[in-house]
Amino acid sequence: MYILIKKGTLSGIHFQKTYKKVKIVSCTKGSIYDVIADITKDSKTYMKCFFVELSNENRKMLYISKGFAHEFHALEDNTEVFYRMPEFYHTECGCGIG
Template sequence: MKFISTKLNGAYLIELKRLEDERGFFARSWCQKEFLDYGLDANLVQCNISFNLKKGTLRGMHYQIAPYEEVKLLRCTQGAIYDVIIDLNLESSSFKQWIGVELSAENRLMIYIPKGFAHGFQTLEDHTEVFYQMSEFYHPECARGVRWNDPTFAIEWPIEDPIISEKDRQYEDFKG
């Protein structure tokens, strides 16, 4: 795997190193030792799948607060998404900054999202599936979010008028 630093502290894009031949390719998508070598949290305890029927579906921006902050390792296994993360760590030099990256079944990129980051994505194709690995179990009492169109962050989403849950529409403006 190739770990590519982003402008956000502790967040990485990860490219698979493909061993190709006439049959196709083989690639490792998870290795605890490699993650530990980069000083990353390698304690992944739960995996989830998000399947989205329609292009333009937006899920986010979600995170969990202490004591159940979570790391996420995410990739798109079918279709394509515009994946967005926001650094919400108060002491971070990249506090309140965000990045967006296209993850797709075709490019096979992964994103490592550290603790203290909000995360969300918008589907770029119908029938899109996203696979998550997380370092913490889901604790609804610690689940939080920031609004997808909060002016504090001014995220530039690729598709206007998203398909979005009422819960995700109702988050208040960020105060921090």
């Protein structure tokens, strides 16, 4: 799934409640500041966050495990974010943290 966004766009912290998913995220054009947070209550890293910049220049990809919430902030106009998920997205199970 490709998403084309403009500078300043914030996706907000989001996750799938019932159908927890693995995701791989990359930035194929422009750059984003990406954040993941462990939201698995019995985890040793519960509520810990990890931050990374993804861009077409650094070619980094982010693997997001099941039980993690995710958000990103676009750093450039016309930024292109690419999500890879091994399972279908269930709209009715989408949640966010405000």
